[in-house]
Amino acid sequence: MEDNRQYLQIMTESLQKKKQILGEIMQANDAQTKVLEAETPDWEAFDGYADRKTELISQLDTLDEGFDSLYNHIKEALAEEAGRQMYQDEIRTMQQLIKELTDQSMSIQASEARNKQMVEQKFARQRQQLKAGHLSSKAAMDYYRNMRQTGNLQAQFLDSKQ
Secondary structure, X not given: OHHHHHHHHHHHHHXXXXXXXXXXXXXXXXXXXXXXXXXXXXXXXXXXXXXXXXXXXXXXXXXXXHHHHHHHHHHHHHHOHHHHHHOHHHHHHHHHHHHHHHHHHHHHHHHHHHHHHHHHHHHHHXXXXXXXXXXXXXXXXXXXXXXXXXXXXXXXXXXXXX
């Protein structure tokens, strides 16, 4: 029974650590948003934040695996009414943490969606600028080619009388 209480304590600590990591992911998302809001985004900084989020997500996966492993050890004790009564405070604490984690996850997903939309808009704008630049240089090249082909034209209205 004391082992179960220790397992629940470790699971609670795992959820608290997960909450902290999700907070760091939210900060990285906010930093990415600021990068994207700049007139000319610093894509290296953006990628740095993305790499940091990848590391944090890996930590979350590890915590989830540990949580699931611990839960598998005590799920039978929690399935019984006596077990639920005995550990009701720990269960309530974990339920509250899981609710907070769900809220954080939803916030992160919304932020990710906004950032994705901003990235797509930046790329579309850059594509348009490149296309406009390509068209301008093509028009200039066509003009240059046409002027070169005309060569030396004789004045057509030149008075040939002497």
